[in-house]
Amino acid sequence: MNLKIIDFLISFGAGALIAFGTSQILPDSWSPLVLMVAGGITGMFLSLPLMIILVPPFGAFEVMIALHLIAMPAGMIGAMLIGVAPDYCVAVSGASWGVVVWGIIVYFNRRYGVGRVEQVIE
């Protein structure tokens, strides 16, 4: 499969998984502020196994940078939606953040002229 499509699927899936996973781990009895902070930390931890699994087949930097940018906010989203929204809404919200990060990376890749071999320094 085209690696550009895989990048999109990784961001989409990682956002959904991290948000959903965080919402299942943290208790709904905590205050929203504590949940937000704990969600960010949990999200970061949940991204680690995903990195270990995804880096070898799909590339170190492409996976690592995306997951770092996705993990904390997706965890926060998942935590803050505990008890407020159904599971599928939590997953879709996390996936949406993943798509935003994918878009940011695509934007900067174009801005940096990725793939243009000739770029002579003046």
Add this chain to the structure above:
Amino acid sequence: MSDSTTRKGNYDGAAKFFDILRSGDSRRWSDVQKQFFSQLKGRVLYVGIGTGQEIVNFPPGLDIVAIDISEEMLKRAQDRISSYPGTIKPILMDAHATSFEDNSFDMVLTVCVLCTVEKPVQVLEELKRVLKPGGTLVSFEHVQSRNPLFAWPLLLMNPFSLKLAGTSLIRDTAKNIRSAGYDLLVDSNVYLDIVKMFTSKKPER
């Protein structure tokens, strides 16, 4: 313990998993490397051959001397070396202090080496010594991003990367190349402003 032994780190141990760990990178960078390496010609010094994953991206018919600090890596590169349609002579050697004569190579190639060696400027100066005047240094390397959005994940991961793989994620390789006295001619991006291709010249005098 000698300097060379210290620098050797655990690359012999890492050799077993190297192909698996780098399989994604190899797939991603294959096409752009083929294009970038097409400029290789003459007598080439390939620094840090590893398990030889980049050999398939070389143009045919080159005369290459390939060095690496790990014996196990060189052993695992042997099949790829044998199947290359050209000449590759593998040598166990530390890039910080090679045994080649001055001005003996037309081109020097580094692939993800300047992020890994202990003293990158010292290595670059050594490579400049063995390059002929006007010779070309061709480098495919990853560096620290200048964009804060992408720089902080690299900063965060750097201690783990140094410990597990001996690779720094936060080096300024363009600055190191200039510090070593090369003229940096080309600086192209492969992924964001993190994975890069540099082409530099050793001044004629």
